[in-house]
Amino acid sequence: MSQLITTISRSYPWMKTPFIVSAPMRVMSGPTLAVAVSRAGGLGFIGPGVKTQDISSDLQKASSLIKSLPVSQSQPSTLQNQPVLPVGVGFQLWSDDLEVAISTITKYQPCAAWLFAPRNGQKDLDTWSRRIRHASPSTRIWIQIGTLAEARELAQGSEEPDVIVVQGAEAGGHGRANDGLGIMTLLPEMMDCLPAHIPVFAAGGIADGRGAAAALCLGATGVVMGTRFLAATEARISPGYQREIVRASNGAVSTTRTLLYNRLRGTVGWPEEYSPRTIINKSFIEHQAGRPFDELKELHDEALKAGDAGWGPEGRLATYAGAAIGLIHEVKDAETIVQVVQEEVLQRLSNVQKANSAQ
Amino acid sequence: MSQLITTISRSYPWMKTPFIVSAPMRVMSGPTLAVAVSRAGGLGFIGPGVKTQDISSDLQKASSLIKSLPVSQSQPSTLQNQPVLPVGVGFQLWSDDLEVAISTITKYQPCAAWLFAPRNGQKDLDTWSRRIRHASPSTRIWIQIGTLAEARELAQGSEEPDVIVVQGAEAGGHGRANDGLGIMTLLPEMMDCLPAHIPVFAAGGIADGRGAAAALCLGATGVVMGTRFLAATEARISPGYQREIVRASNGAVSTTRTLLYNRLRGTVGWPEEYSPRTIINKSFIEHQAGRPFDELKELHDEALKAGDAGWGPEGRLATYAGAAIGLIHEVKDAETIVQVVQEEVLQRLSNVQKANSAQ
Numbered sequence: 001m002s003q004l005i006t007t008i009s010r011s012y013p014w015m016k017t018p019f020i021v022s023a024p025m026r027v028m029s030g031p032t033l034a035v036a037v038s039r040a041g042g043l044g045f046i047g048p049g050v051k052t053q054d055i056s057s058d059l060q061k062a063s064s065l066i067k068s069l070p071v072s073q074s075q076p077s078t079l080q081n082q083p084v085l086p087v088g089v090g091f092q093l094w095s096d097d098l099e100v101a102i103s104t105i106t107k108y109q110p111c112a113a114w115l116f117a118p119r120n121g122q123k124d125l126d127t128w129s130r131r132i133r134h135a136s137p138s139t140r141i142w143i144q145i146g147t148l149a150e151a152r153e154l155a156q157g158s159e160e161p162d163v164i165v166v167q168g169a170e171a172g173g174h175g176r177a178n179d180g181l182g183i184m185t186l187l188p189e190m191m192d193c194l195p196a197h198i199p200v201f202a203a204g205g206i207a208d209g210r211g212a213a214a215a216l217c218l219g220a221t222g223v224v225m226g227t228r229f230l231a232a233t234e235a236r237i238s239p240g241y242q243r244e245i246v247r248a249s250n251g252a253v254s255t256t257r258t259l260l261y262n263r264l265r266g267t268v269g270w271p272e273e274y275s276p277r278t279i280i281n282k283s284f285i286e287h288q289a290g291r292p293f294d295e296l297k298e299l300h301d302e303a304l305k306a307g308d309a310g311w312g313p314e315g316r317l318a319t320y321a322g323a324a325i326g327l328i329h330e331v332k333d334a335e336t337i338v339q340v341v342q343e344e345v346l347q348r349l350s351n352v353q354k355a356n357s358a359q
Numbered sequence: 360m361s362q363l364i365t366t367i368s369r370s371y372p373w374m375k376t377p378f379i380v381s382a383p384m385r386v387m388s389g390p391t392l393a394v395a396v397s398r399a400g401g402l403g404f405i406g407p408g409v410k411t412q413d414i415s416s417d418l419q420k421a422s423s424l425i426k427s428l429p430v431s432q433s434q435p436s437t438l439q440n441q442p443v444l445p446v447g448v449g450f451q452l453w454s455d456d457l458e459v460a461i462s463t464i465t466k467y468q469p470c471a472a473w474l475f476a477p478r479n480g481q482k483d484l485d486t487w488s489r490r491i492r493h494a495s496p497s498t499r500i501w502i503q504i505g506t507l508a509e510a511r512e513l514a515q516g517s518e519e520p521d522v523i524v525v526q527g528a529e530a531g532g533h534g535r536a537n538d539g540l541g542i543m544t545l546l547p548e549m550m551d552c553l554p555a556h557i558p559v560f561a562a563g564g565i566a567d568g569r570g571a572a573a574a575l576c577l578g579a580t581g582v583v584m585g586t587r588f589l590a591a592t593e594a595r596i597s598p599g600y601q602r603e604i605v606r607a608s609n610g611a612v613s614t615t616r617t618l619l620y621n622r623l624r625g626t627v628g629w630p631e632e633y634s635p636r637t638i639i640n641k642s643f644i645e646h647q648a649g650r651p652f653d654e655l656k657e658l659h660d661e662a663l664k665a666g667d668a669g670w671g672p673e674g675r676l677a678t679y680a681g682a683a684i685g686l687i688h689e690v691k692d693a694e695t696i697v698q699v700v701q702e703e704v705l706q707r708l709s710n711v712q713k714a715n716s717a718q
Binding site: 001002005017018147148149168169170181182183184185186188189191192204205206207208210211213214215216217218219249250251252253322323324326327345346348349350351352353354355356357 | 360361364376377506507508527528529540541542543544545547548550551563564565566567569570572573574575576577578608609610611612681682683685686704705707708709710711712713714715716
């Protein structure tokens with residue numbers, strides 16, 4: 001366990017344990033959020049853009065933000081003293097352009113590339129990993145999986161990842177659709193199957209120190225939070241969307257996996273193994289009640305024009321979010337989120353241990 | 360946290376932390392298993408019988424097993440020195456007979472009664488709780504819930520439970536069907552809603568020290584394991600069924616919630632909010648492929664006659680089990696299960712804490 005922590009610390013010397021990562025959420029995880037998370041002792045990822053080209057300006061911005069920090073001679077582990085760009089970047093393989101990705105990575109040398117949702121499984125993961133490593137040897141490869149089948153394919157692949165992210169069904173946005181369960185059973189069963197020398201980060205349903213401590217006990221070397229950072233000051237998110245993340249509760253009932261909102265938004269092309277978790281609103285409720293899609297589409301497009309009022313229980317817009325929404329009650333800055341979760345983890349581990357050891 | 364542990368220790372002085380409970384699985388949790396779990400420092404529950412009358416002979420047997428243990432003057436907390444019968448008993452409220460249950464509880468004074476699946480929600484839970492407390496004041500009331508709505512109803516009830524069991528969607532056998540998610544998000548959101556002075560036990564997806572430690576970090580005072588004890592030497596289970604528990608893996612894919620096996624078995628009457636998780640075998644696969652029910656039923660009934668060969672991937676019989684099956688690789692005696700999980704929990708908490716505190 002401590003060897004795996006050392007592995008992470010060598011690659012990302014600014015990170016503090018317990019390791020907290022902000023997920024590369026498409027568009028919403030921008031450079032300001034990513035840099036804030038890394039500054040706080042976590043690791044921030046920039047999410048895929050609408051087009052692969054978009055990450056170039058995001059990495060440029062991240063790079064400027066890092067360069068604006070004062071260099072410290074006495075603290076070589078600080079963020080601004082790294083030979084790499086101390087934020088990661090995520091790619092949605094089925095839709096992202098490999099050549100554009102490679103030229104951007106070559107230019108900005110981000111510390112990590114998170115590969116997700118290939119159209120051709122391990123073959124694509126291997127190609128991307130090889131090309132990225134060739135272009136930027138110091139960029140570490142993170143690969144996200146959600147099933148035991150993917151874990152087995154990974155073991156057959158030609159390029160071993162540096163970090164594996166295991167995502168459970170609680171996660172917001174797109175994940176493995178049908179055969180996913182939460183990380184409670186998925187993670188330990190994956191751990192028993194994956195190579196012991198590769199750090200595993202847990203994702204899905206983690207929004208506070210309780211979930212983070214639980215994931216570490218299940219075997220993770222660190223945790224990834226997505227939805228929690230949608231309610232970060234620095235998230236690139238519409239205020240109406242963010243307010244809904246804070247408002248919504250009862251994640252087991254008020255979120256679901258559905259392709260409806262992709263259809264309403266005109267999002268096409270996702271490999272069929274994936275579907276997104278979203279907060280339920282009027283579009284879904286009326287869809288369930290049998291209202292024709294054309295009507296829902298029209299109302300959705302009107303809601304789009306309404307802006308922030310398009311989200312919420314009376315809204316109609318896609319509100320991709322994880323089942324942990326009921327644990328998120330306020331917008332906080334990313335640094336506070338990281339630090340509070342880290343403190344809660346250590347406090348909780350200590351309390352549970354003390355309470356259960358004393359006999 | 361330690362106050363809640365004290366609350367449990369006062370009621371069940373033989374229990375050792377971390378608290379491990381064996382679930383009242385219908386028929387399969389018999390008196391031999393329940394007594395073995397309590398002897399090991401856990402708390403064993405006898406499951407509902409085919410008829411409510413059946414628990415009388417099970418409690419009689421448990422009572423005899425306890426009485427056969429040597430009394431120790433020097434250790435008043437040992438199992439055989441308790442004023443109550445140191446095993447619990449579970450009731451499936453929609454099908455169990457209240458009057459029969461009350462007369463049996465009056466006679467045997469089990470230390471706990473676990474109430475589950477009422478037909479009329481909180482009203483039934485209140486009635487059963489009141490009647491049980493009147494009949495046997497030292498019998499503690501355990502109530503199992505799986506949704507936030509039930510937690511809120513519980514707060515409105517007239518009879519406060521002594522222990523609340525929160526069951527996640529990973530659990531085997533019958534649980535809340537549609538609106539359940541795993542305990543990763545469910546448990547902490549429930550904890551924030553439930554009264555802080557009532558101990559909460561977590562159930563669903565816990566089969567080893569990793570899951571148990573995770574559940575404690577999520578806020579549980581103790582954990583319940585079901586499927587793990589199906590693979591206990593003392594379980595009242597057919598060898599073919601038990602072999603399948605040990606064989607099966609990939610719980611996210613190889614188990615599902617379906618009413619098919621209830622139909623094949625002729626089980627009727629479950630409130631519609633419930634459905635069972637089962638290991639998938641040929642009945643389900645062919646059902647999915649469109650084979651008519653009558654044919655499936657005929658083949659199922661033939662498989663019943665085949666006995667132990669009726670279970671397994673080529674089998675057709677109901678194999679109710681939780682998503683943690685991939686974490687269970689051998690049959691062990693109940694004492695070993697309890698002790699190994701307890702040791703693993705403490706070891707894991709200690710390791711995670713050490714690895715994440717050292718900087």
